[in-house]
Amino acid sequence: MPKMTFILKDGSHKEVDAPLGLSVLEIAHRHGVDVEGACEGSLACSTCHVIVDQEDYERISDATEDEEDMLDLAFGLTHTSRLGCQIVMTEELDGLTVTLPAATRNMMVDKG
Numbered sequence: 001m002p003k004m005t006f007i008l009k010d011g012s013h014k015e016v017d018a019p020l021g022l023s024v025l026e027i028a029h030r031h032g033v034d035v036e037g038a039c040e041g042s043l044a045c046s047t048c049h050v051i052v053d054q055e056d057y058e059r060i061s062d063a064t065e066d067e068e069d070m071l072d073l074a075f076g077l078t079h080t081s082r083l084g085c086q087i088v089m090t091e092e093l094d095g096l097t098v099t100l101p102a103a104t105r106n107m108m109v110d111k112g
């Protein structure tokens with residue numbers, strides 16, 4: 001089974017199983033990771049905002065215009081921001097790493 005890593009708001013890393021076909025939001029919820037996802041994946045909020053690792057970002061299919069519109073409203077938007085409910089796990093995304101928005105500064109420290 002693929003795995004993915006969440007970088008939590010305190011900067012700690014949490015690696016979890018990432019079943020194929022589940023969204024990053026659903027995977028977060030399964031593992032008690034604090035991603036809100038207020039609209040449960042219907043592209044009507046931006047509370048599932050996650051920041052994708054640069055390398056991974058290129059592996060994920062492009063955001064739709066609707067997703068881009070919602071992302072514009074997200075707090076702490078970055079150039080690799082995506083909505084977690086729109087990233088669906090595939091074999092190719094094994095090892096995906098995403099950061100919860102409040103940990104952005106820590107991510108930069110991690111990358112040295």
Ligand code: FES
Nearest residue numbers: 037039041048085
């Ligand atoms: S959960 Fe609302 S847009 Fe993703």
